[in-house]
Amino acid sequence: MQQLRLLGEKLSGKIIETVNSTFSGGGVAEILSRMVPLMGQIGVDIRWHVIKGNDEFFEVTKKFHNALHGREENLSPADFSTFLQTSKKNLEEMDFCGQILFIHDPQPIVLVEKKKTSDRKWVWRCHVDVSNPNEQVWGFLKNYINQYDAAIFSAPSFSQPLPIRQFLISPSIDPLSDKNKELPEETINQVLKDFNISKDKPIITQISRFDFLKDPVGVIEAFKLVRKSIDCQLILAGGTATDDPESEKVLQLVDKAAGDYPDIHVLLIPTGSDIQINALQRASNVILQKSIKEGFGLTVSEALWKEKPVVASAVGGIPLQIVDNYTGLLSHGVEGTAFAIRKLLANPAYAAQLGKNGKEHVRQNFLITRQIRDYLLLFLTLDRKEDVIYL
DSSP states (O other): OHHHHHHHHHTTTOEEEEEESOSSSSHHHHHHHHHHHHHHHTTOEEEEEEOOOOHHHHHHHHHHHHHHTTOOOOOOHHHHHHHHHHHHHHHHHOOOOOSEEEEESSTTGGGGGGGGGOOOEEEEEOOSOOSSOOHHHHHHHHHHHTTSSEEEESSGGGOOOOSSEEEEOOOOBOTTSTTTSOOOHHHHHHHHHHTTOOSSSOEEEEEOOSOGGGOHHHHHHHHHHHHTTSOOEEEEEEOOOTTOTTHHHHHHHHHHHHTTOTTEEEEEOOTTOHHHHHHHHHHOSEEEEOOSSOSOOHHHHHHHHTTOOEEEESOTTHHHHOOBTTTBEEEOHHHHHHHHHHHHHHOHHHHHHHHHHHHHHHHHHOBHHHHHHHHHHHHHHTTSOOSEEEO
């Protein structure tokens, strides 16, 4: 904290304005909701804004999101027109007074057009896996990315050839938030009771937004394979985000896949239910993150911080968090995920050791104080000339 305050003092007199697409739902809003007040407490003048957009706009940006992850999407000229029309309205309606503009993901990316009329520094923060993006969407966005002074990616593999400086900064969790703090056993038991979940058999859990890229149907298929040899139960818990119109459709598919199969608990948890999510993670024997694509996957670090053994897909930023067979298990496909789950349930001492290693790995690398430090250093280096900076 002393280091952070010293860095904060060096930004005295500067206003930082951060912009994304929503105040709640999803990892970006979650990080900002913790980071903005903490940075304010160390003397940094940081302000948080969100853009406006209708359902049509967010349907397009969801297509952009999927396409950047490499998923096939049918994008028409009308989609790009919708995106630009809403972006133009935000350009006209939003005004900034800060010296540093910190823009998150594609939704508000066009705001950089305001750079033409000011000498402010503009930073674009990419939270998604763009290691193999759809060329049409990436080419369109690149016209705006190139106007920024710097871009930030979560993992080295996401970096793309750009004429601007690139910073590599991974996301983080706040260990003192409601989602991650220690909970008394009676709180955990009460949450399980509220959701009608017993502790009489091992609990396997995936916490994530209901999204095709999180592969919740694949989680159910893996669970059914495990269930053939080990009596256990599955929790699929998550919510929706105002900028994600696909979540209802995914939830319907999950309900259909679960059907009447015994011991599958599909829980739609509203935004802000951090204590409930914390309790479900702490009650679990194994935690999954079976993503097809992933920007970073903060639920992995959340689980590791709670010393839980984690099975997660080897995609996106997950391998930064899981060192296979040391801080967790990396898996491939439905069968590979089922095999890893069985391995952990059959070897509780091994699972416990992975959990201990995982917590220490998060302590050293993925706590919010480290990410704040990296961002402060980034802001202080914006006037320097280096091409690539690793923080």
